[in-house]
Amino acid sequence: MLSGPPGVGKTSVGWRVFDRCTDLGQHPAFADLDLLGAAWPAPDDDPHHSRLKAANLAAVWSNYRQAGSRRLIVAGVVENLDERRQLEQATGGSVVICRLDAPDTELAQRIHGRARESGADLANLVARASELSAQLVADDVSDYSVGTAGRTIDEVAADVLARGPFA
Template sequence: MTPALVLSGPPGVGKTSVGWRVFTRCTDLGQDPAFVDLDLLGAAWPAPDDDPHQSRLKAANLAVVWANYRAVGSRRLIIAGVVETSGERLHLEEATGGPVVICRLDASDDVLAQRIRDRGREGGDDLKQLVARAAELSAQLVAQDVSDFSVRTTGRDVDEIADEVLARW
C-alpha cells in the first residue's frame, strides 16, 4: 500500500490547492485517489483543553472517512493539514493504518500574509491574528520538523508544485 501523503504547512501556504491538484493528477493517472482536508474533519467547537488543535478528533474522523473511501475503491490518500508533532504524525498513521509521508510546504512570511489577505475570509483582528499565526507556525514547523521533505511554494504555480510533490512522494 502506498503511504498516505500529508501536505503540511502554515495557513496560506497552499495545502488545499496543492492537494486538489495532486488529487487530480492521481485521478488522471488512474491511481484511484481520495482527498481529505483535516481542518474540516476537526471543525468542532469547543476544542478540549487536552487537545487544542483537535488532532485526536481529526484522526478519529479520518479513520472513518478513509475506511469509507477504501470501501468504494480508493487506493491512495492525500491529506491537507498541519502536522506539528511526532504525536500528531502517529495519530495519522494509526488512522490510515500505515505510514504517512509528510511534505512540508514552505513560503516566505510576506507571501503567506498576502495569500491570507487575498482569500478575503478574515478581516480586522482575525486577519491580523491569522497572519501572525502563519508566520509563527511556519518557523515552528521548520524548527521542529517532522516532515519527510519540503517543497517551496513561493514564486511557483500550483502545477509545478504538484509535480514536485508527486515526484517526491
Template structure:
C-alpha cells in the same frame, strides 16, 4: 513501483495545502491511482475543543479513520491529506488513522507571501486576519525548526502545477 497510500501536505495557513492537494488529487486521478482527498481542518471543525487538544488532533484523526475506511471501501487506493502536522504525536495519530505509514510533505513559503495569500482569500477580516497572519508566520518557523516531514517543497513564486508536480514526483521516492 509500489504506491505509498497516504500523503500529508503540511504547512502554515496560506502556504497552499488545499490548492496543492486538489491538484495532486487531479494528477493521481489522471494516472489511474484512485485517490481520495481529505482536509483535516474540516475533520476537526467542532467546538468547543478540549483544553488538552486545542487543535482537535484526536478528533481529526478519529474522523479521518472513518472517512478513509469509507473511501477504501469505495475503491480509493491513495489518500491525500491537507493539514498541519506539528509533531511526532500528531504524525502517529495519522498513521493509526490511515492504518500505515504516512509521507509528510511540508510546504513552505516566505512570510510576506503567506500574509498576501491570507489577505487575498478574503475569508477573515480585522483582528482575525492579523491573528491568522501572525499564526502563519509563527507556525512556519515552528514547523521548520521541529521538522517532522519527510521532505519539503517551496510554494513561493511558483504555480500550483509546478508545486503539485514536484510533490507527486517525490511522494514515492525513498
C-alpha cells in the same frame, strides 16, 4: 500528507495532486484536516483538535477504501510526532509528509487575498502562519519539503509528485 502553515497552498496543491493521481489511475481520495476538525469548543488538552481530526480521518478513509480508493491525499498541519502517529494510526499505515514552505510575506499576502477572515481574526491568522512556519521547520516531522513561493499550483504539485511516493 501536505503540511504547512496557513496560506501556503495545502488544499490547492492537494486538489491538484488528487487530479494527477486520478489521471495516473491511482484511485485517490482527498481529505482536508481543517474540515475534519471544524468543531467548537476545542478541549484544553487538544486545542487544535488533532485527536478529533485523526478519528474523523480514520472513518473517512475507511469509507473511501470501501468505495474503491487506494491512495489518500490529506491537507492539514502536522505539528509534531504525536500528531504524525495519530495520522498513521488513523490511516493504518505509514504517512509520507511533504511540508510546503513559503516566506512569511507571501503567506500574509495569500491569507489577505482569501478574504475569509477580517479584523482581529485576520491579524491573528497572519501571526499564527508566521509562528507555525518557523515551528514546522524547527520541529520538522516531514519527509521532504517543497517551496511554493512564486510558483504555480501545477509546478508545486509536479514537484510534490516527483519527490513523493507516487510512482
